[in-house]
Ligand SMILES: NCC(=O)N[C@@H](Cc1c[nH]cn1)C(=O)O
Ligand SMILES: [Zn+2]
């Protein structure tokens with residue numbers, strides 16, 4: 001029996017133990033954006049490192065130093081670099097993933113504890129924070145290595161790994177780590193890498209596997225408003241003083257309109273209009289507005305026209321309001337005037353936008369809008385983190401190999417998509433290594449990444465693992 005057939009059989013036979021390993025990963029609350037959870041992120045890094053070592057991967061934990069977050073100096077979680085195989089006659093593939101997750105509280109609206117994997121047998125869903133973003137796909141790679149080790153099969157390619165624990169919070173210091181490792185040449189972990197594969201996004205719908213050749217960048221901001229020396233009683237101070245929250249709401253309402261148009265002069269204008277060929281691509285995609293409404297969980301698509309909806313995600317920038325730090329948000333009715341509020345928003349970027357050319361536009365606009373309020377409060381616009389957009393060439397053996405792997409496992413031709421989310425290190429890999437980067441998503445559009453009740457379908461975990469392994473065989477055979 002051919003090695004790849006044995007591999008596929010092993011994945012089916014061992015599905016339950018793979019799900020158990022995913023449950024262990026979900027249990028570690030590796031939330032990178034919460035200072036109180038930093039030790040858990042580090043524990044998750046150590047757990048992942050132990051798994052890799054036990055599967056025969058040579059690893060190195062790179063200390064990325066410290067950073068200041070939420071008023072504290074914190075250790076950054078380590079980057080895990082790994083190596084498996086040194087055969088000069090084989091191609092070398094670099095795999096990237098992130099072991100941190102977004103915050104999750106049961107009270108956000110989860111039906112179950114977000115950090116206890118629940119296997120919903122009826123629907124075949126694996127529910128828990130990180131199942132689809134990005135612990136499930138990382139476990140997929142572990143499953144592939146385990147299968148080869150247990151079956152005594154030779155890997156068809158050499159593997160290199162780069163796993164980080166800060167992706168959901170700006171990937172701090174990772175670019176520097178990658179660039180320095182590349183600078184080590186033959187001595188470095190990335191020596192001889194022929195292409196990169198990242199599994200950290202989603203199919204466009206719930207039916208068709210996808211290959212992804214673009215990501216939006218991001219620029220994340222906080223508008224901080226201060227004035228009172230402490231929180232105030234609204235009965236004693238209401239109408240007597242300028243209130244930070246009132247100023248903030250005015251400013252936040254002037255960033256974007258209800259149809260998603262960005263109101264900051266120069267931002268939307270930077271993006272060139274679509275060409276007729278590009279519009280044709282969107283028209284031909286297997287997509288309807290029902291898909292976005294199914295994934296969003298409500299009949300709220302911004303347009304009935306599928307091309308408009310697809311372009312909004314794949315080739316337009318967008319501005320989203322995320323939350324207000326310092327605002328009263330608990331149950332009940334507290335009659336408080338908060339003394340200090342921070343309005344969080346981010347802008348997803350498409351070429352030629354970058355954080356560098358967007359930040360000055362945002363700051364100048366907010367300063368001029370704040371001046372119009374004639375408020376005696378103080379405003380400070382803080383840029384928190386960001387990353388540049390990325391677009392790849394799909395006419396490359398890396399994409400061809402992934403297409404054949406999907407056809408072999410799913411018996412379907414993949415959609416070619418540009419993703420609306422961001423993975424800051426992607427462009428750095430492409431530029432620093434000078435190789436093709438491919439995004440090979442495992443999960444579906446309705447997985448609820450970053451949301452409540454995040455899930456990965458059992459079939460996507462198991463068939464997705466088969467796709468990852470089969471892709472390696474196809475890469476080895478690609479011309
Ligand atoms: N799966 C990729 C992903 O979710 N990336 C995040 C990255 C990010 C940037 N700032 C906060 N998170 C995304 O939101 O796109
Ligand atoms: Zn992710």
Ligand SMILES: [Zn+2]
Nearest residue numbers: 133168449450
């Ligand atoms: Zn994410």
